[in-house]
Amino acid sequence: MSSPLQESTNSKKPPVRKKTVPGIVASREKLTMLTAYDYWTAQLVDRAGTDMILVGDSLGMVVQGKEDTLEVTVDEMVYHCRAVNRGRQQALVVGDMPYLSYHISREETVRNAGRIITEGRADAVKLEGGRKRIPMIEAILDAEIPVMGHIGLTPQSVNALGGFKVQGKDFKSWQRAVDDALALQDAGVFALVLECIPYDLAEEITGKLDIPTIGIGAGPACSGQVLVTHDLLGMSFGRTPKFVRQFADLSATGGDGLAAFIEAVHDGAFPTLKESFKPSKKADNIQLYGGDLSLTAKVG
Ligand SMILES: Nc1nc(=O)c2c([nH]1)NC[C@@H]1CN(c3ccc(C(=O)N[C@@H](CCC(=O)O)C(=O)O)cc3)CN21
Ligand SMILES: CC(C)C(=O)C(=O)O
Ligand SMILES: [Mg+2]
Numbered sequence: 001m002s003s004p005l006q007e008s009t010n011s012k013k014p015p016v017r018k019k020t021v022p023g024i025v026a027s028r029e030k031l032t033m034l035t036a037y038d039y040w041t042a043q044l045v046d047r048a049g050t051d052m053i054l055v056g057d058s059l060g061m062v063v064q065g066k067e068d069t070l071e072v073t074v075d076e077m078v079y080h081c082r083a084v085n086r087g088r089q090q091a092l093v094v095g096d097m098p099y100l101s102y103h104i105s106r107e108e109t110v111r112n113a114g115r116i117i118t119e120g121r122a123d124a125v126k127l128e129g130g131r132k133r134i135p136m137i138e139a140i141l142d143a144e145i146p147v148m149g150h151i152g153l154t155p156q157s158v159n160a161l162g163g164f165k166v167q168g169k170d171f172k173s174w175q176r177a178v179d180d181a182l183a184l185q186d187a188g189v190f191a192l193v194l195e196c197i198p199y200d201l202a203e204e205i206t207g208k209l210d211i212p213t214i215g216i217g218a219g220p221a222c223s224g225q226v227l228v229t230h231d232l233l234g235m236s237f238g239r240t241p242k243f244v245r246q247f248a249d250l251s252a253t254g255g256d257g258l259a260a261f262i263e264a265v266h267d268g269a270f271p272t273l274k275e276s277f278k279p280s281k282k283a284d285n286i287q288l289y290g291g292d293l294s295l296t297a298k299v300g
Pocket of ligand 2: 056193216226
């Protein structure tokens with residue numbers, strides 16, 4: 001008799017408790033969310049202790065090198081979510097819904113959100129926009145999928161906004177952001193990303209909401225902060241927005257390591273025989289190397 005349940009209780013490594021949506025909402029500490037698009041980065045940010053991992057559609061720019069996020073597909077989101085899910089142990093995984101995956105009908109919206117959950121194994125989805133998204137948000141919530149909102153600079157609106165520009169600077173735009181935030185909370189989003197808005201607007205919204213706000217370029221008053229991991233680790237080769245602080249320089253240290261590898265190969269310093277496999281003892285294999293035993297003679 002071995003049920004999967006018994007197996008997990010008997011395994012030596014105690015299971016790491018995974019973060020949950022209710023746990024995130026109830027948290028009284030500042031929250032962190034970091035992007036990851038692959039298995040390695042998911043392990044890195046999970047081990048660092050981030051609360052949430054965002055599989056962002058920013059992957060269109062960061063991974064694919066495009067000018068905006070508009071071409072990212074649900075298939076691509078599913079692919080990256082799957083890889084990230086394998087690399088995390090404790091963090092909550094949020095999958096971005098790409099452009100046009102939640103704009104057409106409730107049916108298509110639920111199908112697409114559902115694929116990010118069932119195929120991608122994300123824990124929640126995030127989508128961009130204010131009040132006008134509420135019918136689609138309600139449809140997703142009806143399917144028992146937690147939704148994170150995202151207002152302010154919504155990168156999928158890049159053509160409508162005329163660029164990646166700070167939002168909420170005039171009275172109308174300020175008021176719209178406040179009203180959208182309250183309406184999204186009423187609709188049932190569990191958290192709200194505030195992107196590129198003045199810090200006093202983010203402070204007002206955060207003060208008015210019961211759910212956590214996660215800021216990016218929205219100042220220190222938010223309940224938490226999100227950044228694109230490539231930006232804060234200095235992996236973006238200068239293509240970083242103004243609000244980013246670079247906490248490490250992986251392009252420099254990584255570049256140094258790669259240059260050292262190339263030099264070592266050119267110099268014949270890599271690989272040594274210690275970094276090679278022992279010669280085979282089979283005589284016919286030695287024949288393959290022209291019977292030249294000078295190589296095997298050097299092995300200790
Ligand atoms: N690497 C990366 N980091 C991000 O934060 C990010 C992405 N990619 N791709 C998707 C969106 C796009 N984002 C962006 C991109 C550019 C600016 C930007 O250049 N903003 C101007 C301010 C413009 C203004 O004054 O209104 C800046 O100078 O920071 C902001 C957010 C945030 N997201
Ligand atoms: C910038 C963050 C919030 C995002 O939506 C993304 O990475 O796609
Ligand atoms: Mg996004």
